[in-house]
Amino acid sequence: MADTTHGEGRRASSFPPWLKKTLATLATVAATILGLLFVTFMIGRVMPIDPVLAVIGERATQAQYNQTFRDLGLDKPLLTQFWIYVTDVLRGDLGESIRTGQKVTTDIARVFPATLELATLGTLFGVVLGVPLGVIAAVRRGSWIDQLARFVGLIGYSMPIFWLGLVGLLIFYGILGWVAGPGRLGIFYQGIVEPITGMLLIDSALRGEWAVFRSAFSHIILPASLLGYYSLAYISRMTRSFMLEQLGSEYVITARVKGLSEWQVVWGHAFRNIRIQLITVIALAYANLLEGSVLTEIIFAWPGLGQYITTSLLANDMNSVLGGTIVIGTIFVAINIFSDLLYRFFDPRSK
Amino acid sequence: MKKSFAAAVVASFMAAGLAVPVAAETPPNMLVIANRIDDIKTFDPAESFEFAGADVSRNVYQKLVNFDPLDLDAGYQPQLAESWEISEDGKTITFTMAEGHVFSSGNPVTAKDAEFSLRRAVTLDKTPSFILTQFGFTPDNVEETIVATDDKTLVLTLDKPYALSFVLNCLTATIGGIVDMETAMANEVDGDKGSEWLRTNTAGSGPYKVVEWRPSESVLLDLNPNFGGEKPAMERVIVQHIQESATQRLQLERGDIDVARNLSPEDVAGLEDAEGVKIVDELRGRLMYWSANQKNEMLSDPKVLEALKLATDYEGMSGSFLKGQYTVHQAFLPRTFLGALDETPYSFDIEAAKAALAESAHPDCGAIKISVRDAQERLDIGQSLQNTWGQLGCDIELIVGTGAQTLDRYRAREHDIYLGAWGPDYPDPNTNAGTFAVNPDNSDEAGATGLLAWRNAWGIPEMTEKTLAAVVENDTDTRREMYLELQREHQKVSPFGIMFQQIEQNGMKESVENFVAGGATTAVSYWVITK
Numbered sequence: 001m002a003d004t005t006h007g008e009g010r011r012a013s014s015f016p017p018w019l020k021k022t023l024a025t026l027a028t029v030a031a032t033i034l035g036l037l038f039v040t041f042m043i044g045r046v047m048p049i050d051p052v053l054a055v056i057g058e059r060a061t062q063a064q065y066n067q068t069f070r071d072l073g074l075d076k077p078l079l080t081q082f083w084i085y086v087t088d089v090l091r092g093d094l095g096e097s098i099r100t101g102q103k104v105t106t107d108i109a110r111v112f113p114a115t116l117e118l119a120t121l122g123t124l125f126g127v128v129l130g131v132p133l134g135v136i137a138a139v140r141r142g143s144w145i146d147q148l149a150r151f152v153g154l155i156g157y158s159m160p161i162f163w164l165g166l167v168g169l170l171i172f173y174g175i176l177g178w179v180a181g182p183g184r185l186g187i188f189y190q191g192i193v194e195p196i197t198g199m200l201l202i203d204s205a206l207r208g209e210w211a212v213f214r215s216a217f218s219h220i221i222l223p224a225s226l227l228g229y230y231s232l233a234y235i236s237r238m239t240r241s242f243m244l245e246q247l248g249s250e251y252v253i254t255a256r257v258k259g260l261s262e263w264q265v266v267w268g269h270a271f272r273n274i275r276i277q278l279i280t281v282i283a284l285a286y287a288n289l290l291e292g293s294v295l296t297e298i299i300f301a302w303p304g305l306g307q308y309i310t311t312s313l314l315a316n317d318m319n320s321v322l323g324g325t326i327v328i329g330t331i332f333v334a335i336n337i338f339s340d341l342l343y344r345f346f347d348p349r350s351k
Numbered sequence: 352m353k354k355s356f357a358a359a360v361v362a363s364f365m366a367a368g369l370a371v372p373v374a375a376e377t378p379p380n381m382l383v384i385a386n387r388i389d390d391i392k393t394f395d396p397a398e399s400f401e402f403a404g405a406d407v408s409r410n411v412y413q414k415l416v417n418f419d420p421l422d423l424d425a426g427y428q429p430q431l432a433e434s435w436e437i438s439e440d441g442k443t444i445t446f447t448m449a450e451g452h453v454f455s456s457g458n459p460v461t462a463k464d465a466e467f468s469l470r471r472a473v474t475l476d477k478t479p480s481f482i483l484t485q486f487g488f489t490p491d492n493v494e495e496t497i498v499a500t501d502d503k504t505l506v507l508t509l510d511k512p513y514a515l516s517f518v519l520n521c522l523t524a525t526i527g528g529i530v531d532m533e534t535a536m537a538n539e540v541d542g543d544k545g546s547e548w549l550r551t552n553t554a555g556s557g558p559y560k561v562v563e564w565r566p567s568e569s570v571l572l573d574l575n576p577n578f579g580g581e582k583p584a585m586e587r588v589i590v591q592h593i594q595e596s597a598t599q600r601l602q603l604e605r606g607d608i609d610v611a612r613n614l615s616p617e618d619v620a621g622l623e624d625a626e627g628v629k630i631v632d633e634l635r636g637r638l639m640y641w642s643a644n645q646k647n648e649m650l651s652d653p654k655v656l657e658a659l660k661l662a663t664d665y666e667g668m669s670g671s672f673l674k675g676q677y678t679v680h681q682a683f684l685p686r687t688f689l690g691a692l693d694e695t696p697y698s699f700d701i702e703a704a705k706a707a708l709a710e711s712a713h714p715d716c717g718a719i720k721i722s723v724r725d726a727q728e729r730l731d732i733g734q735s736l737q738n739t740w741g742q743l744g745c746d747i748e749l750i751v752g753t754g755a756q757t758l759d760r761y762r763a764r765e766h767d768i769y770l771g772a773w774g775p776d777y778p779d780p781n782t783n784a785g786t787f788a789v790n791p792d793n794s795d796e797a798g799a800t801g802l803l804a805w806r807n808a809w810g811i812p813e814m815t816e817k818t819l820a821a822v823v824e825n826d827t828d829t830r831r832e833m834y835l836e837l838q839r840e841h842q843k844v845s846p847f848g849i850m851f852q853q854i855e856q857n858g859m860k861e862s863v864e865n866f867v868a869g870g871a872t873t874a875v876s877y878w879v880i881t882k
Binding site: 049050053054056057058059060061062064065067098099100101102107110166169170173174177181182183187190191298299300301303307308311314315316 | 377383389391392393400476477478479481550551563565566567568569571589591592593594595597598601602604605607753754755756758759762776798799800801
């Protein structure tokens with residue numbers, strides 16, 4: 001017994017550091033997702049909503065109720081139910097959605113690309129416009145452009161997205177007719193492109209179906225701009241405040257005294273030092289959009305993850321909620337790991 | 352709150368003259384509809400029991416007997432069965448199948464398909480199966496009670512001599528849809544009689560077939576190439592899931608859709624002057640009611656119930672926040688049903704209500720909790736009741752929850768007052784009479800959660816007998832009279848305050864003709880629509 005333990009100890013200590021680190025990260029990821037699942041599972045089970053009724057409806061007989069109660073495994077202890085669920089998940093089976101009657105994996109494969117496409121475009125919009133706006137606002141502090149940035153930020157923080165979405169639809173779709181209406185694609189283009197990634201812009205471009213691409217772009221541009229606007233408000237505000245901190249530092253004064261151009265001072269020195277903080281901000285903004293923006297999805301009839309999880313939660317469709325939770329949990333963990341890696345790349349100290 | 356504010360702002364933009372120009376046109380042979388269709392779980396007629404599912408099913412599956420959408424008042428008509436005969440003892444119905452009906456697969460419709468479909472619906476025992484099993488069919492006896500003696504003849508043997516109209520009305524429900532046996536069995540997995548496959552695919556002989564379904568997104572129907580009837584004008588029907596009324600309105604005004612099915616009263620009002628758009632009102636079967644738990648001592652006092660019925664502002668509500676969407680109706684059978692009672696004996700009269708309360712054992716009223724789900728119209732009704740019942744001195748508290756939470760409490764008989772809606776399951780008076788006016792065993796152990804009378808702990812052995820007598824009455828006029836009498840008594844003594852019947856207001860292009868949502872008895876029929 002003692003020998004075996006020693007042997008294992010020696011083998012463990014012979015692991016290279018990168019492997020140890022990877023294993024530790026994987027263990028943390030697994031523990032995080034398991035914990036998340038446990039909490040969501042328990043919340044679902046203790047909610048004052050009867051999951052059986054969600055399946056069979058209010059007209060079912062008591063015998064049908066009892067049968068479904070057993071079929072769902074609800075007659076077993078809670079921990080046993082959780083154990084069964086986790087072992088199913090490990091086999092890749094997230095169960096069936098009681099709301100759509102389909103496998104949760106099939107549902108998520110359908111709704112997640114819609115959210116991914118929208119969130120990515122929205123974040124891109126927010127970063128491309130928000131970062132320069134924040135930097136310029138900090139450099140020209142108190143100028144009209146700073147006021148504009150603050151105004152944009154204020155509107156972004158205070159206007160309900162539901163309201164802006166409806167007004168946006170009314171103006172750009174209803175009155176001006178510049179963009180297409182709700183949904184992901186015009187009805188005449190549906191079913192033309194065989195899915196590859198599930199993201200219509202990418203799939204139609206890969207297949208060379210440019211008419212479909214135009215229709216998809218015309219549909220996504222308004223909701224993506226709307227989400228991008230909210231990201232822009234957040235990103236520009238944070239960029240401004242990070243830059244202000246840097247621009248007041250001694251090394252910036254020194255750089256100016258040395259006679260460096262304003263461009264070099266701002267972008268070559270100050271901005272370089274806020275990159276790491278910005279990565280965190282952008283990663284968080286992206287992760288928030290990936291969770292799905294429920295109201296935007298509802299107004300634009302965008303069949304995404306946020307709407308899927310919310311509707312499922314209200315219908316007590318816990319398999320769908322748990323499936324969605326796994327996806328969101330994994331996204332958050334993945335984005336965290338990715339931003340950690342970027343930290344190491346950009347910040348020599350962390351090496 | 353946020354939503355209604357936003358909708359109001361958009362409405363005010365529109366009212367300010369920013370009218371939406373009509374731009375696009377849908378093709379003449381294609382119908383595009385915006386509707387809330389996220390309740391569809393399955394297309395299988397043996398299992399489907401949701402509104403949007405019934406809309407699809409009616410256009411895909413034919414039944415032995417069915418309603419003519421252009422003459423709903425005529426009642427059931429021959430469809431897959433060309434005629435039927437009832438035996439002298441009233442227990443055996445023999446159907447003769449009609450010629451010329453073909454499934455979308457190309458297989459002809461025979462009595463064997465009808466036998467397979469009805470037996471399957473009973474043995475699978477899904478929620479709507481009670482519509483058939485109430486005639487005595489069970490998984491154990493279907494081989495003797497539902498029998499195709501040859502390709503043309505189907506014989507149903509009932510456990511009692513029910514009214515023929517009752518049986519045939521039930522066969523027009525979604526569960527009466529006849530499925531292509533060969534196709535279903537070709538897709539059978541583990542003895543499921545094709546259930547898994549039929550959830551997402553269709554195998555009917557109706558005018559359309561489902562080509563694609565994306566849950567909570569869209570349903571695409573194309574013509575059944577083998578349809579035996581007259582070719583419908585709409586060769587393709589697309590139903591898009593659009594949650595928001597304001598969005599549906601914009602799409603209709605832009606011309607991107609032909610029909611908008613979930614317009615709010617504000618948007619309906621906004622569309623009244625819109626060019627090229629019309630609103631078509633249709634009376635549906637859904638009732639809005641409140642009911643009082645008879646386990647609550649105060650609420651079981653007949654005089655208190657009378658006071659509450661008199662202190663409900665029916666006209667006030669239907670003339671304001673429910674305007675156009677609900678009409679006052681106070682009996683358990685929706686108008687247009689056989690035996691529906693039109694009388695409205697209660698109107699808002701606070702003095703009469705106070706007088707009734709003074710005669711009760713609770714002249715000062717007391718605390719009453721109203722369970723209501725978090726839907727705008729129900730909250731509005733709840734607040735109106737809170738206001739007018741408050742004038743009697745009652746201390747009203749609204750307990751707001753999700754639909755599932757509120758329903759759980761109701762089924763567990765834990766409410767004081769439940770504020771809710773009820774829609775018929777099949778187009779026969781027994782669908783509502785059998786739940787509002789039947790409760791043979793009022794004990795908790797009976798667990799008759801499907802009966803509204805039981806949920807309200809209202810034990811009514813005598814009324815139950817009268818209701819059950821009506822389902823075996825074969826003379827239609829006598830049957831009608833029996834229901835009229837039942838409803839009059841129910842209005843007077845029951846703990847149900849039935850208030851309104853739903854009106855569906857559909858917005859559509861001026862050119863759309865014959866859009867029939869199904870009235871109070873059935874679902875939508877796309878095959879008669881032209882534009």
